[in-house]
Amino acid sequence: MWNWKQIQALVPQPEAAGWGAVDFAACLATFPLLEQAKTTPQDPIYHAEGDVWTHTQMVVQALLDDAAYAELAPAERETVFLAALLHDVAKCRTTVVGEDGRISQPGHSRKGALDARLLLWEAGAPVLQREAICRLIAVHQVPFFAFGMSRSGQSPEFILRELSWQVDLHLLCMLARADILGRICPDVEGVLLNIALLRELALEEDCLRSPRRFASAETALRYFRGAQLHPDYALHEAPGSDVIVMCGLPASGKNTWVAEHHADRPVVSFDDARAELGLRHGQNDGAAAHRAVDKAKALLRSHAPFVWNATHLSRQMRGKTLDLCLAYGARVQLVHLEASKSELLARNRARDTTLSNAALLAMLGRWEVPLPTEAHGLSLLTA
Template sequence: MNMKTLAALVPLPGAQADYQACLLAFPVLERAKTTPQEPRYHGEGDVWTHTMMVCDEMVKLADYASASEEQRFILFFAALLHDVSKADTTVIDPYTGHIGQPGHSKRGAVDARVLLWRAGVPFALREAICRLIKVHQVPFFAVSSATLDATRLVHKLSWELDIRLLAALAEADMRGRICADQASVLDNVELFRELAREEQCYGQPRAYVDAHTRLEYARHAKGHPDYPLYAPQGSKVVLMSGLPASGKNTWVAREYPTLPVVSFDDAKATLKLRHGENDGAAAHYTVERAKELLRAKAPFVWNATNINPELRDKALDLLYRYDAEVNIIYLEASFKELRRRNGARDTTLNQASLERMLHRWDVPVPAEAHEVQYNVD
């Protein structure tokens, strides 16, 4: 499977996809044929039936007809893979028989990332697909929720993806099923579109007066996009992110030769720990060193994989507590190149461990820091 093969699968507006070819390209989707869904929300039956219905509805949409070739690629594969992880997340209540797939959107984004990365899909297209999958159900409830700040949510999402494409995926997802509340949910999707238009972020990121104000509004709902918040001066921190062997050490040595470096790997070396051995001690050592530099308001590089969103959030929370200005540098290499590099270097991380890390692989999004840079080999 390669990019040329995948591009040939994208149907023209109004045409039906070649689903047998889709299954050959992504054999994992065969499991969708035997994955049940809750009848209240999916009267059509199994996940594969639903997936084909969603793809059929997608190619009928005006948004698909007016989309560019790249946007159609994004929309079609987001539709095809939006429920790719339902087979692995299915839970059936033993008492009621109710079927759920908790976390399938978040897990699906990771699984789709790995599939598309191995297929050589360009970074920008791949991440656009994965970001849509991760939040593909948000337009169903964002505007009607009593607990969500829908305005703040569309602002944040507009910095991560094209809301026009998200709304199109949500509409196709809802039209491609049989359920009693279809009409009301489609109304919610349309209200989501209208809110994004009103907030000037339908098809473009919401403009902010500066990066600090954007970050505070996204993280804490402080302030307003058009009025600057006072930015206290702390350390200027470069937070590295990327899979092992993606080139982080080389990048740091070349781009920041004079800055102090806080490194989980260096901590393990100092403490003479092998990969996976007493990671807690290494993490504590790393955090304490970071705190020393943050208290001194000194610039530094935090060099770690930072691909696990929970761990990355912990690092970012610490940095922002000390008023740091954060620039995330994300590095990536191709699947083949990453395996070659990891096999050639002196490391205690074996290939099997590297493969397991892919199941936690989350790429930073622009809303996470003052600046996020993507450097893809």
């Protein structure tokens, strides 16, 4: 198993005579999943260069040829280089050939972020840098369509502001430029123009290298959830509960963290609800959820502070909890905890649980680390 220091060694460093060549053989040895890219086809219209591995190498080279790359700090070079190397890592498992013979890879960006997260987590990458890489992968093509061709129907301003809270836009624009230059396709200049326009808008909004400023956390959260308001004018905040929403895999240390930091608060927990009902893990989850939600509603109605302790692994799972809390005017802080794979499995073996290690590992495919746009605040912690 490759560790984080070995992965860092893949990133070319500045040399007196320019940038050294990338050791692509070492890249393949470090990330064997990329071997499948050699036999993964692409649509010949948008990728006339051929397979995914050919494209990936061209993208990495285009990134290194960008003069802005040499000006980055070492950690930034690592982040954008690894994002470029892994940006299409999920194409091998998302390839679809239509009846007309056209090739597509729907959802490869989001699934690629999941794949990269697992690879880098197992290697021991620092959580904040790992998530910076994964977030870039998840949105690496958004700059292509932010102007005039937005697939989401959202305005360029909204797309820009939301992106600025998720990624470093300077790095994202570099990655997007490398992605379009590292292929043979029509209208390269049009896509480069869209990327340049997004960058210019980021400069105007003063968010190229930091999140777009909002008048308050409440204003930002409601804006990102679709409220029609201006970022510079604070939204009125109704009184409500102060809620800590825990996220993380089982055995990641959530119970310990809550006991150490918020022992004075009531806790809403599906596990506690199961125990109160005498249920095993996975048995009648609906009844346990109903009991936990009823307790949460009572606390929310009384504006009491509390902790909601659950795995909340995917954005969809968190969404139900966040929707409920925000409907009652709560102020929500997401706290995501994680541990290394070996520590996680050791803890799970040692604790009193009906959840096997095999079942725990099966949950990794749904592991989506929270984004800053999901709540009033976010902490990513290693326990």
